[in-house]
Amino acid sequence: MVQFNWVFLDLETTGLQPERDKIIEIAALSMDENGEKQIFHHLLNPEVPLPPHITRLTGITGEMIRTAPTMADIKKDLLEFLGQKVIVAHNAAFDLGFLEKALGFPLPNLYIDTVELAKLLLPHTPSYSLRNLVRTYQLNQEPAHRALPDTRALEKLFYALTDTLKKLPIYALQEICSFLQDNPQGLSWYLQEILKDQIRHYDFTQQLETACVEENEKSSTAKNKRAFQWSVKALEEMFLPGGYIAGQLLNYQTRTPQIQMLKAVAKVLEQERHLLVEAGTGVGKSLAYLVPALAWAVSQGEKIVVATHTIALQEQLARGEIKFLEKVLPFHFSAAVLKGRNNYLCLHKWREFKEAVHGLSWPEKLLMSRISLWLRENGTGDRDSINLRGWEKEFFQQVSSVKDICLGSNCPFIGECFYQRAKQKALEADLIIVNHSLLLSDLKLGEALLPKYQYLVVDEAHHLEEEATKQFTETFSLYALQKRIGALLKKDNYRKFGLFSFIQSLLTKEVQDLGHIQNRLADAQHLAENINMQIHDILCVLEENPSLELSRVQEGVKHAAWWETLNILFANLRSNIVGLLRELQSLYDYIAAELDYATWEIPLRHLKAHINESVVEAQVIENFFAAGGEEKVYWFERDNALKDLRLHITPIKVAQQLYDHLFISKTGTVLTSATLTVDGSFAFLIEQLGLPEELVDTLQIPSPFYYDEQSLLLVDSSLPDPGKTSEELYSLAIQEALLKILLVTGGRTLVLFTSYKQLRLMFDVLHDPLQQAGLELFADGINGSRSLLVEELKVNPQAVVFGANAFWEGIDLPGAALTSVIMVKLPFAPPNLPLVEARVEALTHEGKDGFYGYSLPQAVLRFRQGYGRLIRTVEDWGVIVVLDNRIVKKRYGKKFINSLPQQKYYAGDTGFVVEQVRKWFKTSGG
Numbered sequence: 058m059v060q061f062n063w064v065f066l067d068l069e070t071t072g073l074q075p076e077r078d079k080i081i082e083i084a085a086l087s088m089d090e091n092g093e094k095q096i097f098h099h100l101l102n103p104e105v106p107l108p109p110h111i112t113r114l115t116g117i118t119g120e121m122i123r124t125a126p127t128m129a130d131i132k133k134d135l136l137e138f139l140g141q142k143v144i145v146a147h148n149a150a151f152d153l154g155f156l157e158k159a160l161g162f163p164l165p166n167l168y169i170d171t172v173e174l175a176k177l178l179l180p181h182t183p184s185y186s187l188r189n190l191v192r193t194y195q196l197n198q199e200p201a202h203r204a205l206p207d208t209r210a211l212e213k214l215f216y217a218l219t220d221t222l223k224k225l226p227i228y229a230l231q232e233i234c235s236f237l238q239d240n241p242q243g244l245s246w247y248l249q250e251i252l253k254d255q256i257r258h259y260d261f262t263q264q265l266e267t268a269c270v271e272e273n274e275k276s277s278t279a280k281n282k283r284a285f286q287w288s289v290k291a292l293e294e295m296f297l298p299g300g301y302i303a304g305q306l307l308n309y310q311t312r313t314p315q316i317q318m319l320k321a322v323a324k325v326l327e328q329e330r331h332l333l334v335e336a337g338t339g340v341g342k343s344l345a346y347l348v349p350a351l352a353w354a355v356s357q358g359e360k361i362v363v364a365t366h367t368i369a370l371q372e373q374l375a376r377g378e379i380k381f382l383e384k385v386l387p388f389h390f391s392a393a394v395l396k397g398r399n400n401y402l403c404l405h406k407w408r409e410f411k412e413a414v415h416g417l418s419w420p421e422k423l424l425m426s427r428i429s430l431w432l433r434e435n436g437t438g439d440r441d442s443i444n445l446r447g448w449e450k451e452f453f454q455q456v457s458s459v460k461d462i463c464l465g466s467n468c469p470f471i472g473e474c475f476y477q478r479a480k481q482k483a484l485e486a487d488l489i490i491v492n493h494s495l496l497l498s499d500l501k502l503g504e505a506l507l508p509k510y511q512y513l514v515v516d517e518a519h520h521l522e523e524e525a526t527k528q529f530t531e532t533f534s535l536y537a538l539q540k541r542i543g544a545l546l547k548k549d550n551y552r553k554f555g556l557f558s559f560i561q562s563l564l565t566k567e568v569q570d571l572g573h574i575q576n577r578l579a580d581a582q583h584l585a586e587n588i589n590m591q592i593h594d595i596l597c598v599l600e601e602n603p604s605l606e607l608s609r610v611q612e613g614v615k616h617a618a619w620w621e622t623l624n625i626l627f628a629n630l631r632s633n634i635v636g637l638l639r640e641l642q643s644l645y646d647y648i649a650a651e652l653d654y655a656t657w658e659i660p661l662r663h664l665k666a667h668i669n670e671s672v673v674e675a676q677v678i679e680n681f682f683a684a685g686g687e688e689k690v691y692w693f694e695r696d697n698a699l700k701d702l703r704l705h706i707t708p709i710k711v712a713q714q715l716y717d718h719l720f721i722s723k724t725g726t727v728l729t730s731a732t733l734t735v736d737g738s739f740a741f742l743i744e745q746l747g748l749p750e751e752l753v754d755t756l757q758i759p760s761p762f763y764y765d766e767q768s769l770l771l772v773d774s775s776l777p778d779p780g781k782t783s784e785e786l787y788s789l790a791i792q793e794a795l796l797k798i799l800l801v802t803g804g805r806t807l808v809l810f811t812s813y814k815q816l817r818l819m820f821d822v823l824h825d826p827l828q829q830a831g832l833e834l835f836a837d838g839i840n841g842s843r844s845l846l847v848e849e850l851k852v853n854p855q856a857v858v859f860g861a862n863a864f865w866e867g868i869d870l871p872g873a874a875l876t877s878v879i880m881v882k883l884p885f886a887p888p889n890l891p892l893v894e895a896r897v898e899a900l901t902h903e904g905k906d907g908f909y910g911y912s913l914p915q916a917v918l919r920f921r922q923g924y925g926r927l928i929r930t931v932e933d934w935g936v937i938v939v940l941d942n943r944i945v946k947k948r949y950g951k952k953f954i955n956s957l958p959q960q961k962y963y964a965g966d967t968g969f970v971v972e973q974v975r976k977w978f979k980t981s982g983g
């Protein structure tokens with residue numbers, strides 16, 4: 058291996074903007090010609106005030122830098138130290154931007170950015186922060202927001218990444234080198250060097266042998282399995298001591314509730330029933346439904362679909378329980394994960410992009426290289442196995458599979474197509490794992506997406522109604538229309554032109570009636586440009602009415618002046634969409650009838666896709682502005698970040714659709730979750746989901762945990778009622794109580810909010826006092842994403858995490874990683890949300906109580922989810938504090954308490970709560 062002359066560099070600064078902020082610390086590490094480590098390290102006087110948050114972050118104080126040298130003082134030594142070496146930095150653009158600004162000229166050195174290198178090599182890592190990467194590689198050098206230790210961490214990380222790089226197959230390296238070769242970046246050069254080195258040392262026999270061993274292992278496992286004769290008793294025995302399942306799980310204790318659930322699921326399969334089964338945390342519900350489902354599928358030759366709420370849960374089930382069962386069950390089965398088609402990369406589009414790679418920007422080329430390596434490593438083409446952020450997601454969409462433009466059997470990649478392979482695997486599988494969204498799209502489209510099946514298990518079934526509501530909602534998006542029109546008119550994209558220019562480029566003099574097609578194109582182009590102008594006019598109206606955020610269309614709204622204006626603008630927009638649609642259809646008909654299909658297939662498919670989308674857009678706009686009828690709610694939503702206005706038409710109830718599409722047509726359905734009941738009753742869910750009462754069984758299986766012993770439930774009853782207090786006073790009271798309670802719960806505490814606004818407010822006011830007390834405060838969307846903050850709780854005993862919506866469920870932190878959960882407010886949905894308001898109203902019209910019939914049960918289910926974050930195993934312990942006194946002061950509060958598995962709770966003022974927490978941690982905790 059060639060030896061390179063590296064210098065590892067890191068800076069600390071007064072802020073993030075090189076134009077405005079200054080360097081306060083610099084460290085660089087290098088090796089001299091004798092292999093001795095050389096260090097260049099200085100605190101620098103920035104000659105501007107040091108912001109307090111930088112002192113908090115780095116520990117560098119004004120005192121420390123007051124007498125330090127300035128950049129001018131160290132400039133000469135620094136340049137000498139850097140010499141001609143290759144600079145390695147983490148997020149190099151940041152460090153070099155500051156350095157070059159401070160020096161006053163660009164540095165001639167080649168540089169390598171370890172963020173770029175890590176993104177390339179570790180496509181699925183949740184975060185590319187130095188801290189997370191150091192942990193991923195277990196490098197034993199924790200970064201500290203100080204230049205010198207961070208430079209040491211950087212050096213170790215770079216060598217670890219290089220080791221990973223060297224393990225890449227030659228053909229993979231060759232492809233990414235071909236993508237990146239034209240760029241004078243240090244990374245391109247380094248990859249070329251590694252490639253040359255790999256070619257010199259390649260062992261051509263090694264890969265073949267590995268492949269053979271893996272293949273033999275696979276086939277021998279399959280051969281040893283027997284067929285399964287359906288027997289509930291045999292399934293039960295698998296969970297008894299020494300059974301196939303119990304015998305393979307460390308410390309497994311036979312759980313009567315788990316066997317109870319297994320038997321109930323088996324009954325559904327045998328007797329063609331529907332079952333709602335609430336299985337408390339710790340029952341082991343996944344195995345309790347998977348084992349009978351798989352046994353039934355294999356023994357009866359039936360296909361079973363399991364639907365989880367999210368794609369992440371699909372993955373969790375496939376990688377966890379399914380892998381485990383593949384090893385331990387005495388019979389062979391096949392399971393497949395299937396997602397919506399746009400989750401998969403389209404190889405045909407990918408080839409088009411590869412051919413045009415030279416026209417892409419450096420970040421796009423890097424992303425192409427990442428995708429290329431990921432495709433080779435992952436083999437599923439499934440975007441959830443690569444970590445994409447922001448624009449990267451949009452880029453992926455350009456290479457993902459789309460129904461209307463898929464070439465189907467004419468595609469040269471049909472044999473390797475990721476989506477087709479996933480579908481084929483699902484077709485052959487005994488059990489298919491889908492998500493709620495795909496399940497419901499399939500039902501909506503007349504079962505066109507999934508293979509035929511008669512048995513269904515829906516996990517996290519408390520989300521089914523919400524997902525069905527989404528699926529049956531019709532939506533028009535101004536932003537999506539703008540993007541679509543852009544794709545027609547674009548003059549410069551990866552192919553160098555949009556659809557109109559593409560069609561133009563295919564026209565030759567030989568095309569008969571060239572004038573006709575060109576006139577159609579010109580008219581279509583004119584209409585598309587009109588649409589763009591009308592979108593602009595609508596955006597202007599929005600700008601003039603900044604208060605329009607989320608509104609339900611009701612009689613009152615229809616008399617507002619802005620509504621009248623929007624109505625006229627949308628009528629014009631719709632008429633242009635219809636005009637464009639006619640021109641596109643005319644173009645399509647002419648090309649399809651007169652021109653060579655092989656040459657024109659791709660533009661024809663794109664035209665068809667635009668035609669289909671135009672039809673839907675025109676229809677939704679028409680329906681929306683004709684708003685009427687009591688069964689649907691019409692509402693619009695504004696997204697300022699995207700400059701979008703969305704028009705939604707949502708059914709107030711989806712029970713009938715679910716009844717028609719699902720329950721009446723499937724032979725057996727199991728709906729399960731840890732939270733299906735409200736105060737012990739399934740009535741709310743049965744009504745919401747339209748379950749046929751005569752065919753549905755219900756079963757509530759309590760958790761085997763000892764909640765009254767394992768956790769302490771406290772209510773701070775001294776806080777004001779949020780509904781009856783001004784926002785300011787309420788926030789002040791919460792702030793004081795939270796601080797006092799957090800000081801005794803300490804780290805490993807999760808605080809659940811119902812609004813981001815309040816979360817941000819509390820973060821701002823509590824960050825400093827908590828830090829002074831030695832705690833580290835993290836908040837969703839402020840200093841980390843959900844997955845990173847969950848990681849933080851696992852590894853950092855001082856971590857306090859503030860989370861909103863997504864944190865109320867799905868977080869599984871067993872053991873000491875989470876010892877306190879604080880729920881700030883009871884999680885009622887805001888009553889003025891269009892759908893909530895419409896549903897409450899609908900119940901009132903039916904003579905029912907909207908609050909008790911809808912808002913309350915919804916809030917109770919969510920509350921139970923939040924509560925469930927704390928105790929995950931029989932050994933967990935901790936404290937739950939509710940800061941909303943309505944739970945003890947209002948009549949309906951009992952519904953919340955009675956729905957919990959814990960009946961003992963204590964209420965008192967903040968001082969009482971603090972004292973109880975203190976006592977609990979002293980006597981019970983740990």
Ligand code: SF4
Pocket residue numbers: 402403404405406458459462463464465466468469470471474475476477
């Ligand atoms: S079959 Fe369709 S989705 Fe698959 S690679 Fe070909 S064009 Fe893409």
